[in-house]
Amino acid sequence: xxxxxxxxxxxxxxxxxxxxxxxxxxxxxxxxxxxxxxxxxxxxxxxxxxxxxxxxxxxxxxxxxxxxxxxxxxxxxxxxxxxxxxxxxxxxxxxxxxxxxxxxxxxxxxxxxxxxxxxxxxxxxxxxxxxxxxxxxxxxxxxxxxxxxxxxxxxxxxxxxxxxxxxxxxxxxxxxxxx
Amino acid sequence: xxxxxxxxxxxxxxxxxxxxxxxxxxxxxxxxxxxxxxxxxxxxxxxxxxxxxxxxxxxxxxxxxxxxxxxxxxxxxxxxxxxxxxxxxxxxxxxxxxxxxxxxxxxxxxxxxxxxxxxxxxxxxxxxxxxxxxxxxxxxxxxxxxxxxxxxxxxxxxxxxxxxxxxxxxxxxxxxxxxxxxxxxxxxxxxxxxxxxxxxxxxxxxxxxxxxxxxxxxxxxxxxxxxxxxxxxxxxxxxxxxxxxxxxxxxxxxxxxxxxxxxxxxxxxxxxxxxxxxxxxxxxxxxxxxxxxxxxxxxxxxxxxxxxxxxxxxxxxxxxxxxxxxxxxxxxxx
Amino acid sequence: xxxxxxxxxxxxxxxxxxxxxxxxxxxxxxxxxxxxxxxxxxxxxxxxxxxxxxxxxxxxxxxxxxxxxxxxxxxxxxxxxxxxxxxxxxxxxxxxxxxxxxxxxxxxxxxxxxxxxxxxxxxxxxxxxxxxxxxxxxxxxxxxxxxxxxxxxxxxxxxxxxxxxxxxxxxxxxxxxxxxxxxxxxxxxxxxxxxxxxxxxxxxxxxxxxxxxxxxxxxxxxxxxxxxxxxxxxxxxxxxxxxxxxxxxxxxxxxxxxxxxxxxxxxxxxxxxxxxxxxxxxxxxxxxxxxxxxxxxxxxxxxxxxxxxxxxxxxxxxxxxxxxxxxxxxxxxxxxxxxxxxxxxxxxxxxxxxxxxxxxxxxxxxxxxxxxxxxxxxxxxxxxxxxxxxxxxxxxxxxxxxxxxxxxxxxxxxxxxxxxxxxxxxxxxxx
Ligand code: NA
Ligand code: NA
Numbered sequence: 001x002x003x004x005x006x007x008x009x010x011x012x013x014x015x016x017x018x019x020x021x022x023x024x025x026x027x028x029x030x031x032x033x034x035x036x037x038x039x040x041x042x043x044x045x046x047x048x049x050x051x052x053x054x055x056x057x058x059x060x061x062x063x064x065x066x067x068x069x070x071x072x073x074x075x076x077x078x079x080x081x082x083x084x085x086x087x088x089x090x091x092x093x094x095x096x097x098x099x100x101x102x103x104x105x106x107x108x109x110x111x112x113x114x115x116x117x118x119x120x121x122x123x124x125x126x127x128x129x130x131x132x133x134x135x136x137x138x139x140x141x142x143x144x145x146x147x148x149x150x151x152x153x154x155x156x157x158x159x160x161x162x163x164x165x166x167x168x169x170x171x172x173x174x175x176x177x178x179x
Numbered sequence: 180x181x182x183x184x185x186x187x188x189x190x191x192x193x194x195x196x197x198x199x200x201x202x203x204x205x206x207x208x209x210x211x212x213x214x215x216x217x218x219x220x221x222x223x224x225x226x227x228x229x230x231x232x233x234x235x236x237x238x239x240x241x242x243x244x245x246x247x248x249x250x251x252x253x254x255x256x257x258x259x260x261x262x263x264x265x266x267x268x269x270x271x272x273x274x275x276x277x278x279x280x281x282x283x284x285x286x287x288x289x290x291x292x293x294x295x296x297x298x299x300x301x302x303x304x305x306x307x308x309x310x311x312x313x314x315x316x317x318x319x320x321x322x323x324x325x326x327x328x329x330x331x332x333x334x335x336x337x338x339x340x341x342x343x344x345x346x347x348x349x350x351x352x353x354x355x356x357x358x359x360x361x362x363x364x365x366x367x368x369x370x371x372x373x374x375x376x377x378x379x380x381x382x383x384x385x386x387x388x389x390x391x392x393x394x395x396x397x398x399x400x401x402x403x404x405x406x407x408x409x410x411x412x413x414x415x416x417x418x419x420x421x422x423x424x425x426x427x428x429x430x431x432x433x434x435x436x437x438x439x440x441x442x443x444x445x446x447x448x449x450x451x452x453x454x455x456x457x458x459x460x461x462x463x464x465x466x467x468x469x470x471x472x473x474x475x476x477x478x479x480x481x482x483x484x485x486x487x488x489x490x491x492x493x494x495x496x497x498x499x500x501x502x503x504x505x506x507x508x509x510x511x512x513x
Numbered sequence: 514x515x516x517x518x519x520x521x522x523x524x525x526x527x528x529x530x531x532x533x534x535x536x537x538x539x540x541x542x543x544x545x546x547x548x549x550x551x552x553x554x555x556x557x558x559x560x561x562x563x564x565x566x567x568x569x570x571x572x573x574x575x576x577x578x579x580x581x582x583x584x585x586x587x588x589x590x591x592x593x594x595x596x597x598x599x600x601x602x603x604x605x606x607x608x609x610x611x612x613x614x615x616x617x618x619x620x621x622x623x624x625x626x627x628x629x630x631x632x633x634x635x636x637x638x639x640x641x642x643x644x645x646x647x648x649x650x651x652x653x654x655x656x657x658x659x660x661x662x663x664x665x666x667x668x669x670x671x672x673x674x675x676x677x678x679x680x681x682x683x684x685x686x687x688x689x690x691x692x693x694x695x696x697x698x699x700x701x702x703x704x705x706x707x708x709x710x711x712x713x714x715x716x717x718x719x720x721x722x723x724x725x726x727x728x729x730x731x732x733x734x735x736x737x738x739x740x741x742x743x744x745x746x747x748x749x750x751x752x753x754x755x756x757x758x759x760x761x762x763x764x765x766x767x768x769x770x771x772x773x774x775x776x777x778x779x780x781x782x783x784x785x786x787x788x789x790x791x792x793x794x795x796x797x798x799x800x801x802x803x804x805x806x807x808x809x810x811x812x813x814x815x816x817x818x819x820x821x822x823x824x825x826x827x828x829x830x831x832x833x834x835x836x837x838x839x840x841x842x843x844x845x846x847x848x849x850x851x852x853x854x855x856x857x858x859x860x861x862x863x864x865x866x867x868x869x870x871x872x873x874x875x876x877x878x879x880x881x882x883x884x885x886x887x888x889x890x891x892x893x894x895x896x897x898x899x900x901x902x903x904x905x906x907x908x909x910x911x912x913x914x915x916x917x918x919x920x921x922x923x924x925x926x927x928x929x930x931x932x933x934x935x936x937x938x939x940x941x942x943x944x
Contacts, residue, residue: 020796021788024574031575031763035756039364042328044347046338057565059574063796072793073532073800074903076893077911080530088530095531099539103807106542106551111558113243118259126258128339128348134258137565141558196675198861230813232806233559245555352568354671355757357682363754380680 002161009154010069016147017066020059027055046129054137061144065151071170085169089159096152096159104145104152111142185214187221187415189407191248192241194234194255197227201374201433202399205306206250209401209426216418221411223248241402242298249402250305253291254335261476262294265486266302268311268397270337270469272490275307275396275431276505277497282398285493290486301408303423305399306430309438313389313457314369315360315381320389323460332356332368336472337393343468344461360384369393373441374434382449390456392465399430516817519544523808524893533899534797537804545811553814560806564799568759569668573627574795575762576618580631581787581794582769583740586778589635592740595733597643597717605707605714607643608653609700611636615657616696617744619664625889626798627762629658629897633904634794646713647909649706652917655890655897656699656924662852662886664692666758669885672856673878677864684882687875690939691883691932698924706920739772797903801896821846822862832870836933839863840884844926847888855885876941880932887925890918 030052038044067073080088117123119135131137161167191210195202210223226246228234237249238256253266266287273281281287282304295302314333320326327345331338338348351359351368359365361384370376372391382388401423408416445452457465477484523540527533545553564570583589592614597606611632618628632654640650662669665685674684707714743765750756750764773779812818828838846855860881867877889897892915902911937943 017789017792020792021785024578024788024791024795025784027571028575028578028763028766031571031760032767035750035760035763038330038347038349039755042330042347044330044349046342046348046350049350053566053568053571056568056571056574059792060796060799061561061565063792064800066789067793067796067800068532070793072797072903073534074797074899075530075532076527077530077902079528081910083530091529091531095529095535095539099526099531099542100535102542103535103538103804106545106554107557107561109551110554110556111561113555114239114558114562117239117242121259123259126255127334127350128336128342130258138558138562140565141561198676198678198864200678230818231556231559232563232810233556234563236559236562240556240559243555245552350568351757352759354569354668355666355759357680358666358751359754359757361682362752364757378674378678378680380682383680383682 002157002164003166006154006157006161006167009151009157012147013065013069013151013154016062016151017070020063020066023055023062024059027052027059030055046125046127047131050125050127050131054131057137058140058144061140062147064144065147068148068151068155086163088169089163092159093156093163096156100152101149104149107145108142108149111138111145115139115142185217185219185222187217187411189221189223189247191223191225191250192231192233192237192246193225193227193250194237194252195227195250197229199227201308201430201437202250202306203227204433205399205426205430208429209422212422212425213418216422217415221415221418238298238300238402241300241404244404244407247404247407249300251400251402252305252397253302253400257335260294260298261480262482262486264336265483265490266291266294266398266400268394269473269490270340270393270395271466272395273494273497274501275309275398277494277501278396278398279304279307280497281490281493285497286489287493290489294482294486295402296405299405301403301405303401303403303420304427305401305423306427306434307399308371308374308394308397308434309431310372311391311394311397312370312372312376313391313393314367315376315385316367316387316389316455317360317363317385318366319387319453319455320457320461322458323464326461329367330365332359332365333393334369337369339472340393340465340468343472344464357381357384371397372434372438373445374437377441377445382445382452386451387453387455390454392457392462399427401427514820515544515548515815516812516820519808519812519815519817527893532800534800534804537801537808541804541807541811544815545807548811548815553811556810556814557807560810561803564802564806570799572759572762573630573798574791575766576627577630577634577794578787578791579743579762579765579769580634581790582766582773582784583743584634584638585783585787586769586773586776588736588739588769588772588776588778590639591736593636593639594643594717595736598733599730599737603704604711604716605645605649605703606717607636607640608645608649608703608707608714611640611653612657612696612699612703614744615654615660616664616693617748618658619660619662619667619692620748625659625661625897626900628661629655629900630794630798630904632658633901637901637905637909640714641906641909643717644715647913648917649703649713650917651901651905651909651914652919652921653699653703655895655901655914655918656921658901659886659889659897660692660695662889663688663695663882665689667882669852669856669882670878672852673860673882676856676860677874677878679874679878683875684878687879687939687941688882691879691928694928694931694939695925698928699921702920702924739776743768743772794904798900801899821859826862828863828866832872835866835870836872836880839867840880840929840933843881843884844887844891847885848891848894852885852888855888856881873936873942876936879939879941880929883925883929883932887922887929890922890925892918 034048115135115138118138123134124132162169193206206225210225214222235255237251240246241249253263256263291302330347330349332349332351333341342348349365360368473487477487526536526540593607593610596610615632637650665688670684670688746768747761747765750761751758756764829835889895898914901914
């Protein structure tokens, strides 16, 4: 049951990674295109220039959920490495409940007004030809922390499974792909 | 007694960094005056953008009550509310003395009140930079054709005017501006005037310094949360208002002085810098586009039309007097 | 007072091993709630927003992507191996190459997160493959990756230009020689230490069995060409004005894809894996920035900035005493707080004192910049250390990285001391 639940959460985080991954490539093309158009064709659009950082923001904000699932957030491992799998699972469960989720909840709660205000006044970019509907990109802040919280639930479930011994502790590291 | 603990502790968020000359000094002056005039009853803590990290979130933070006060510029909120734009300065608009006359005796304050009431804040004049420069250009602009394809960093409404004339308006973060202008990533940029441009070092890499057209009288603003202000006792309200007005006036004098002093320095140390004015043809085209854009906005928004008309009518009246007094005097005595 | 306690608590909590980003953020939550209530966290969206639209930071994912594509297509590996080979009998050739490539990256951008991670992805696996000492490898990467802050263009110098109210261009010029001497010191150090301790870095020999030496050299030269072209493209796009330093990262990213194609290493799978890897690493970096901004928000809003300010005010009013003490204080603060906070909280207090003492502001700004870039390397809160750990294989422990950077920190202190005592060497007015 818990293993099934874990797979559900993992799927969710993978989708976040998929979105961020696609947008990362789009951003690469966008930045390059803007530079080339300006230099060689003496033309440019503020909307496209703004699109660059909109994409950039979504990439790293949505990516946080995926990175948590991949256990890619860096730790100080001086003591952590010495812990048994059960202890590691305990640290992860406690840390997620005490640190991560409260932080996410406070940020989500704190950004509701921020987004609502932009929505109500129909905020747009202040620059000529800039992007409209600014509340959408502002809403990425609470959205990304909601997604992070969902991923954090999956992280807890996985660590419960590890604690119970029904799942092997992670041996696969993101660095294995890099190497 | 002056050394008693203050009964009112306010916080002010400003758009500028710590120790920012002129703009930041005006804020410090205001806060110091409030403390002294109130005999220590009221204190205002100033948070720079380095502390709150939200230079363009000042209106939001004052509106939400996270800060009682703010110091910024009204046209930064153009994207939130187009009607805030005219309270800073307008291209081909009034010069500083004319604009102050409009604010205090020509209906400007009332209109500003009307616009900002919607946001639950009061806005007050916050200091004037006086006429800003048109920017640093690598090449001389000899005709309208020279604007076509010109890559320039010029934000906001002025950027919109130039983009209609074929300028490639480019957003570049402040930290990369120097490199961008130096290497030709952009051909021109607009900053403030000698008072603040000197530290950016643009005079070392671009020889043409154009006179201004787009910000003849940039007025900063003090923002005050309405609920917080209304809750102050009457005498403290008067003190805060007086301090803001004094600080604004003081900043205008200070900007004028610093521009003069810094320009003298640039002229002496960098004699190759040429002060240039845009050709008549270019100015005429800018004016035409500017008017078209403003008329179009006024047609869409009744409040904007009211402000635009008020400024236009007042300028007609006040410019006559400027012409008879200052203009004639300068023309005959320069 | 709360600020000081916060530091202590964060330090202890970090040791437990929960991810750094959320530990910083979580500690901020507790102290923030305790001192200010939930209201203070309504400031967080503004702080995250300012990271979102800081377009200079956009170079981080793009340069990381470039690094990973180079790494996955084995082009980077060949470059470093060949350079190690070309250095011939010089031990530590790959470490030296790492420093040189790091210096080139530094000259094209000023974003430490991007260069440390890119170098970590590119050269750490190669050095480990050739049995380099883990500590030396980690130290060289962190040291070289952090050069971006002192070799212009650099974010620290831009911020200091703002704080000191000095033209950024002047600071860029002034930082050039001090930055280059750091490179020189690093290389010299690696040459000497690997010569003394022979097992630190075995020399690289590329299949000595096949072919003659001449062919080997030719092959090595061939391997150097593609990455060199890439570096020329990135730097060239900046120097010719085609791109801003930030935009040059996209030239690097696309260039890496084109090179991979030319060397028949390109596939959809490779690009997709690279972009996912980029997401993981970039999000790791930015999560730290978000956690750290929550931490510094609570620190400053509970009066931490005033504590620091009061302390700085009590520094001596005599030139040498002030110089030495202010440098020491910045270095010690650098163990705990990041350079942006130091630049804006501490430096504005020091700058006018320095000016009063007749200290050349540009020189002093460069001293501060040198000192601040060291803060990226000093344990426990050195950002470069976190970034490298984030991409290092598990056998490279945090302790390896901590120990590995110490010699490089000492080298920086030496260069700093030389800059203080003999400013004329670097083109500053003599004392
Ligand atoms: Na750099
Ligand atoms: Na540090």
